[in-house]
Amino acid sequence: MAKFSTERILAGIVENDRIVIQYVYDKYFASIKSYVLKHGGSETDAWDVFQDSLMVVYEQARTGDLILKNTFITYFYSVCKYRWLKQLRDSSPSQHEEFEYKNETELYGYNNYVVQLDEELEQEERVRLYQENFLKxxxxxxxxxxxxxxxxxxxxxxxxxxxxxxxxxxxxxxxxxxxxxxxxxxxxxxxxxx
Amino acid sequence: MKPDSKHMISNNFPESDFFGAIQDEHKMALRETLLDLHYKESQNNNKYVISIMSWKVQSIAASIAIFLLVGASFLFNMNDSMTNEEIFGQYYTTENSILTVRSNTAAEYSPVNDGLKYFDQQNYEKALYAFELAPENVVAKLYAGFSYMELQQYDQAIEKFKNIIDQKDNLFIDQAEWNLGLCYIITNNTDQAKEILAQITNSNTIYNIRAQQLLEDMGNN
Missing domain, CATH: 1.10.10 (Arc Repressor Mutant, subunit A)
Structure with a gap:
């Protein structure tokens, strides 16, 4: 499998380059699914997590907001992981406290970013619901x-x-x-x- | 917060959000690419699971198979592929009447509503009689097609479904195409069935996946 640089992956996502997106899917979806399954989710949850996170990255890359200090996968995993923990937190208030500071701040360490990511993920969840059902x-x-x-x-x-x-x-x-x-x-x- | 489905399906459905989402053509294209990749991967995984399962049970199956083959092959004509009738039986399901989801119009008298009531009661001859009183109504044509299917009069069903498809611009083309494909199968018009099913696999309808599976099943024949 060809290897793509972080810049190439981001450009490929923005351009809807099927080869790059296939690369991201083949290389990373299995591990994200494994993570979600291990933490109480289903395959459908994993697929939603993957889609929403990729769309957030797409949106950030499209608007030029995304400047990565790390590799693509480090960042993408963090977003996916956060997306799943957020779902757990939202579905079960008792787990909220457990995840709130320990995991949310794992991303980049400052709260403003987490607030922004929360909003972006919520937006992407809504868009997914609309677009998927529109296509049906x-x-x-x-x-x-x-x-x-x-x-x-x-x-x-x-x-x-x-x-x-x-x-x-x-x-x-x-x-x-x-x-x-x-x-x-x-x-x-x-x-x-x- | 998770998207609030109650909010979305209430009367306060946020149309502007929805329109914004479907107008974002770049994101829509990216989503279609993702869905396509994911669908293909799921299909491959299913084949892989079947293959592994086959491998694991191979040794047990082999001994049973030898035993059965020796005894049963004298009695039966061994044939692995499904007949068109079997494929049809596997995929055909009786449609539900739309009366249940359009209760506001159900109370009004019309030949179509009458027909749908008879259809629900599985009185297909009476249903057909009522539907014929509204020859231009698309719902009547669709349910006349279903009624003919239930009565195993597939040529008449084909005529109804083709009529709906030819009419274009209506809400029932998806159902008409799928059921037309099934009618072609049961009447052994295999080439025509494959053609319409291939068309469905390229569409974004709820029948897309079923059509792909059906084509695969037909491919095994």
Missing amino acids: LSKECQKLFKLLAKGLTTKEITEELNYKSTGFTYKKRRLCKEQLLKKIKENNDNTLKL
């Missing part, structure tokens, strides 16, 4: 939501999608939203069962 929707609903997201009016969407009336578009919008909410709910129910 029918193509028609995806198209409709994309047009709504672009800010088109109901009249414009009706024309764009060749619907018979604006009333019909409203109905479609409601149905698509119902589909989305159902999937989000199922997703959360399944996560809670694990």
Whole structure:
């Protein structure tokens, strides 16, 4: 397997370079999964941890906020580990105190960074929930939501999608939203069962 | 805090957050790459587990197999591959009526609602009669297709599903494509089945994984 430098990995993540992302996945996912499984999580938890952490790194690298003093993997492991401990802490308040100072400050040693990372991870969890479930929707609903997201009016969407009336578009919008909410709910129910 | 699902599924669904998430095309593309890699890896792992399990039980299986082969091969035609009928039986499930999730419209009288009620009662002939009273309704076409499948009248089911797909721009294309594939299998139109299933594997629908598994099963024949 080819080896990539930290800079190349970060650039590859930002550019969605499949070879680099495959490298990161092949090299690091198994150990992250092993860590999560050892600490009471499931495979699904591990996959969520991996995704959210990678997206945080992507976001930081994209905006130029990330200047690594260590290797990519040292940093990435820290974020993954923190993400999992945060989930444990959030799901069980009694474990909060145990993890709070011992592990959170392990990252870079100062609280502001941890607060910022908390926010970034929460944001990525939400984005994952939206994007994953959006991708499970029918193509028609995806198209409709994309047009709504672009800010088109109901009249414009009706024309764009060749619907018979604006009333019909409203109905479609409601149905698509119902589909989305159902999937989000199922997703959360399944996560809670694990 | 974990994302609050109750908040997300309430009437206060934060649409602007959602729209922001789906408009981030770079992140969406990165997520699709990740999901694809993860899916492929999961598939490989499943094959690996099966292979290891096979290896571990190999010695026990060998002795049993020899015993069975000697005795049973005189009685049965040994055939490992599944027939199209067996594949169909493995993947086909009766659809639930959408009445349960659209209770607000269920009370209104319409041939479609009537048909769905009959469908729920497994009275497929009456359901079909009702659905035919609303020939342009996509839901009626879809559930007419399911009714024909239940009655094992697959050619008529194929006609309904193809009609939905041809109509484009509707919410039921995913279900129509998947069930059309199943109908092709049971009617031994293997090439057409493979074609539509391959199409589903390239889509982002809930049938994507099932279609890949089904294609693999068909590949073993």
